Amino acid sequence: MEKWTFNSEDRKRLENLEYLCPICHDLIQDPVETECSHLFCETCLATHVDKGGDKCPLCNVEINADEFSYPSFIKRKLQSIQVSCTYPECTFKGSWKEIQIHYPPHFYTPCPFCQEKVQNIERHVEQCPAISRECSKCNQTLLASEQKQHKAECLEEYVSCPFAPLGCPYLGFRKSFPEHWADTLKHHTRMIQEASLQLHKF
Ligand SMILES: [Zn+2]
Ligand SMILES: [Zn+2]
Ligand SMILES: [Zn+2]
Ligand SMILES: [Zn+2]
Ligand SMILES: [Zn+2]
Ligand SMILES: [Zn+2]
Numbered sequence: 001m002e003k004w005t006f007n008s009e010d011r012k013r014l015e016n017l018e019y020l021c022p023i024c025h026d027l028i029q030d031p032v033e034t035e036c037s038h039l040f041c042e043t044c045l046a047t048h049v050d051k052g053g054d055k056c057p058l059c060n061v062e063i064n065a066d067e068f069s070y071p072s073f074i075k076r077k078l079q080s081i082q083v084s085c086t087y088p089e090c091t092f093k094g095s096w097k098e099i100q101i102h103y104p105p106h107f108y109t110p111c112p113f114c115q116e117k118v119q120n121i122e123r124h125v126e127q128c129p130a131i132s133r134e135c136s137k138c139n140q141t142l143l144a145s146e147q148k149q150h151k152a153e154c155l156e157e158y159v160s161c162p163f164a165p166l167g168c169p170y171l172g173f174r175k176s177f178p179e180h181w182a183d184t185l186k187h188h189t190r191m192i193q194e195a196s197l198q199l200h201k202f
Contacts, residue, residue: 002107004086004099004100004103005086006027006083006086007083007084007086009084010083010084014027014081017081018039019039019078019081021039021040021041021044022038022040022057022058023040023041023044023045023047023048023057024041024044026041027078027096028040028041028074028078029041029042029043030042030043030070030075031070031071031074031075031078032045032068032069032070033068033069033070033071033074034056034061034063034067034068035061035063035064035067035068036056036058036059036061036063038056038058038059039071039074040057042070045057045068049063049065078096079095079096079097080095080096080097081095081096082094082095083095083096083099085099085102085103085106087103087106090106104119105117109121111124111125111128111130113125113128113130113131114128114129114130114131116128127144128144129143129144129145130143130144131143131144132144133147135147135150135154135156137154137156137157138154138155138156140154153174154174155173155174155175156173156174156175157173157174158171158172158173158174159171159172159173159174159177161177161180161181163188163191166188166191166192166194166195167191168184168187168188168191170184
């Protein structure tokens with residue numbers, strides 16, 4: 001994705017309003033105000049101070065981090081300034097907050113199957129609801145949205161018997177399970193009896 005830039009008109013307006021950070025020359029992020037009433041991004045000014053800067057980068061007056069203030073009303077103002085989208089041929093105008101949500105999807109790829117614009121097409125196609133795949137077990141054609149449900153129902157899936165914890169060794173296709181169930185009813189009943197006997201021993 002390309003980095004956002006304001007159009008020259010917006011940039012000029014923001015510059016006049018002193019909403020551009022004198023250090024990074026972008027719109028101020030998380031504004032911090034020095035005692036000389038200059039505004040910077042919080043991270044930009046912190047980097048400046050960390051590097052030993054003890055004067056305001058703009059007016060060279062001595063500054064002291066203890067005197068910085070974090071004007072939240074300016075932060076809100078910055079979020080609500082109206083700007084134009086600069087993606088080619090896009091005519092969207094909105095607040096800076098809206099633009100940040102609006103702009104990135106310009107760089108998303110439309111999925112050829114469901115037409116949805118997505119950030120990561122490789123990851124999306126693995127679960128695109130419009131792509132059908134065959135069940136590897138029974139060859140039935142399924143949409144992504146149906147696959148999970150199908151796995152629980154597919155007759156060609158291997159299943160074990162609910163009596164497995166009591167020692168039933170059955171492991172077979174789901175389609176053959178009803179047979180097993182009918183054939184071994186006595187068997188299963190005995191398993192229950194044995195299990196309860198085991199319990200009574202203690
Ligand atoms: Zn900055
Ligand atoms: Zn200053
Ligand atoms: Zn746009
Ligand atoms: Zn799709
Ligand atoms: Zn299946
Ligand atoms: Zn069984």
